[in-house]
Amino acid sequence: MTATPDTVRLDLGPRSYDILVGDGVLADSGERIAAITRGRAPIVVTDANVGPLHLDTLNAAMVGAGIAPSPAITLPAGEKTKDFGHFQALMDGILGRGIERSTVLLALGGGVIGDITGFAAASALRGIDFIQVPTTLLSQVDSSVGGKTGINSPHGKNLIGAFHQPRLVIADTATLDTLPRREVLAGYAEVVKYGLIRLPGFFAWLEENGHRVVDGDSAARRHAVTVSCRAKADIVGVDERESGDRALLNLGHTFGHALEAATGFGQTLLHGEGVAIGMVMAFDLSVRLGLCPAEDARRARAHLAAVGLPVRAADVAGVEWDVDGLLRSMAKDKKVLDGRITFILAEGIGKAFTRRDVDADAVRAVLADSVTPA
Ligand SMILES: NC(=O)c1ccc[n+]([C@@H]2O[C@H](COP(=O)([O-])OP(=O)(O)OC[C@H]3O[C@@H](n4cnc5c(N)ncnc54)[C@H](O)[C@@H]3O)[C@@H](O)[C@H]2O)c1
Numbered sequence: 001m002t003a004t005p006d007t008v009r010l011d012l013g014p015r016s017y018d019i020l021v022g023d024g025v026l027a028d029s030g031e032r033i034a035a036i037t038r039g040r041a042p043i044v045v046t047d048a049n050v051g052p053l054h055l056d057t058l059n060a061a062m063v064g065a066g067i068a069p070s071p072a073i074t075l076p077a078g079e080k081t082k083d084f085g086h087f088q089a090l091m092d093g094i095l096g097r098g099i100e101r102s103t104v105l106l107a108l109g110g111g112v113i114g115d116i117t118g119f120a121a122a123s124a125l126r127g128i129d130f131i132q133v134p135t136t137l138l139s140q141v142d143s144s145v146g147g148k149t150g151i152n153s154p155h156g157k158n159l160i161g162a163f164h165q166p167r168l169v170i171a172d173t174a175t176l177d178t179l180p181r182r183e184v185l186a187g188y189a190e191v192v193k194y195g196l197i198r199l200p201g202f203f204a205w206l207e208e209n210g211h212r213v214v215d216g217d218s219a220a221r222r223h224a225v226t227v228s229c230r231a232k233a234d235i236v237g238v239d240e241r242e243s244g245d246r247a248l249l250n251l252g253h254t255f256g257h258a259l260e261a262a263t264g265f266g267q268t269l270l271h272g273e274g275v276a277i278g279m280v281m282a283f284d285l286s287v288r289l290g291l292c293p294a295e296d297a298r299r300a301r302a303h304l305a306a307v308g309l310p311v312r313a314a315d316v317a318g319v320e321w322d323v324d325g326l327l328r329s330m331a332k333d334k335k336v337l338d339g340r341i342t343f344i345l346a347e348g349i350g351k352a353f354t355r356r357d358v359d360a361d362a363v364r365a366v367l368a369d370s371v372t373p374a
């Protein structure tokens with residue numbers, strides 16, 4: 001356990017906030033929580049997996065700061081929880097406690113809990129404060145930072161939501177010790193993403209140390225989460241609403257989402273696994289278009305494969321891929337503008353950029369290659 005966390009500041013004027021990163025920071029965070037809740041209990045929202053593992057630590061921290069915790073609201077674990085039915089139940093649970101504008105919500109869990117709780121905070125009384133306590137690697141390095149909140153619709157993922165920034169993020173890397181390895185790896189894909197987008201030195205560090213991050217080395221995890229949060233905070237700080245640079249964070253995601261959609265957004269292919277394959281496709285596409293040296297694409301693919309992530313669609317067991325279906329799905333992505341798909345491409349490792357006019361034949365070739373066993 002470390003007493004002093006790394007602190008990453010996300011600068012957004014009056015909506016600025018700190019992201020605390022470290023091994024054991026949750027246990028020491030009572031005073032920081034109390035400062036936001038004015039000494040009152042936040043309404044804690046968690047899921048059925050995370051509550052039994054980490055709620056006691058949170059409650060003990062609050063008690064240590066003079067807060068008398070109230071019972072948590074526990075939602076079922078998993079992506080299906082991010083729907084209207086559970087959102088309604090959550091809102092009823094929150095409003096049923098007789099809340100005021102000063103009531104604070106606290107999301108204890110992965111991206112599912114963070115997204116739905118953030119959206120509840122954005123919606124309740126037209127907006128109340130909330131705190132993120134992310135407990136998956138994906139949520140620590142990505143979803144808890146930046147203020148995108150929301151739920152899914154039968155029409156697609158994350159189509160209903162709001163920008164609503166948290167007041168504080170507490171990323172305790174010790175909580176990752178209970179996370180299944182497959183989930184750790186899925187989150188690790190988003191860590192690699194920051195290196196591939198704009199931090200070539202960090203990518204080189206990951207090539208050396210990535211296995212430590214995955215295997216649970218506490219110092220390596222702290223470094224990886226801190227650098228990732230700083231990278232995301234820097235991007236969101238200049239482009240909160242995704243009119244420019246924030247789109248770079250979608251590297252691999254247009255391809256990845258199509259793969260996820262084809263497999264039903266479930267356990268067949270986790271989001272981060274889709275992103276890993278998608279980032280390899282984005283680099284492959286960049287090479288085919290003559291924009292990126294083949295060696296950089298090789299390094300990206302080699303590193304992702306070395307830690308155990310899938311790097312081609314054909315790596316996903318038991319799926320019959322349909323290239324035309326994937327292309328149609330990509331054309332329906334949220335990132336489509338005026339009917340044209342925005343691709344995130346790269347001139348090399350750490351040099352990502354957006355491009356809207358991409359040769360459809362090249363995209364088809366990349367997909368066809370990925371679905372074909374190596
Ligand atoms: N808001 C954003 O900017 C943003 C960005 C990326 C992803 N997302 C969203 O995040 C969601 C995915 O998040 P996720 O990968 O964290 O999924 P998740 O919240 O479903 O968590 C994955 C699984 O791990 C379990 N779990 C969580 N913490 C644990 C722990 N410490 N120990 C043991 N088990 C634990 C959960 O119960 C769940 O079963 C998606 O809905 C995605 O749309 C949002």
Ligand SMILES: [Zn+2]
Pocket residue numbers: 142190253271275
């Ligand atoms: Zn992602």
